[in-house]
Amino acid sequence: MPPMDSTSTAFPGWRERLAGLGRAVLDLVLPPRCLACGELVDAQGRLCAECWGDIGFLYGRQCRVCGIPLPDVSAEAPICGRCLDEPPAFDRARSALRYDGVARRLVLRFKHGDRIDGAATFARWMAKAGSELxxxxxxxxxxxxxxxxxVQRSYNQSALLASAIGEDAQKPVLVDGLVKLRATASQQRLDAAERRRNVRAKDFALGPKARQVVPDRRVLLIDDVLTTGSTASACARCLLSSGARAVDLLTLARVVRDPEAPISI
Ligand SMILES: [Zn+2]
Ligand SMILES: [Zn+2]
Known part of the structure; x- marks a missing residue:
């Protein structure tokens, strides 16, 4: 295994990059606002009391593979029916939030550029939910x-989360470790089978640096939302076929309902 130089593989200065994108600078002169609804709050990176009360953190008994809540099970390390039927390519997935209501507003505002200053807060929630990973x-x-x-969006929201998590945990981050080769159709309103057909492992490739460091490494894949897992599984299969020892997945939020139903993001 070639050694990894964490300074060369990290995403240096991501906080400065946020400042360059404008919002963080504005926050220095404007009063802090709730990341979800825009109400005034005490400090940057916070939710107002109402949004905090409504947000759904995921905790308690969960599938040991995909992390979906399993409230009525007695097994020590339960596994859900879906993971039994069709094991995902990743070893374990964990998420901080249930993707509905406040979490959905948070993700959409984060994704579409309005509130990228939430990255540090989201990274802390994710690191707590996926501490073992x-x-x-x-x-x-x-x-x-x-x-x-x-180009349209000017930044990758998952790269901001990965950079913050890696920096806090002192782990090397490769923001261009995976490259998406094909512009796949939007996943909105596709069911699970359609999503699997829409995105495949061959749609991804390893970046030049990753080709050297991924073999024999345990990779933590970061995304904003876990819906059916088709994109994450395609990325995991690409990493595994390139020699990764294992792949785990950590997301800010996950859909918790019938995974076969069409999902509107
Ligand atoms: Zn709020
Ligand atoms: Zn599961």
């Missing part, structure tokens, strides 16, 4: 955007 990771890699979408 973060501790055992050798390398942190975000789910990539295709470059066209990157």
């Amino acid at each position: 973060v501790a055992s990771a050798d390398l942190v890699i975000p789910v990539p955007l295709h470059r066209w979408r990157l």
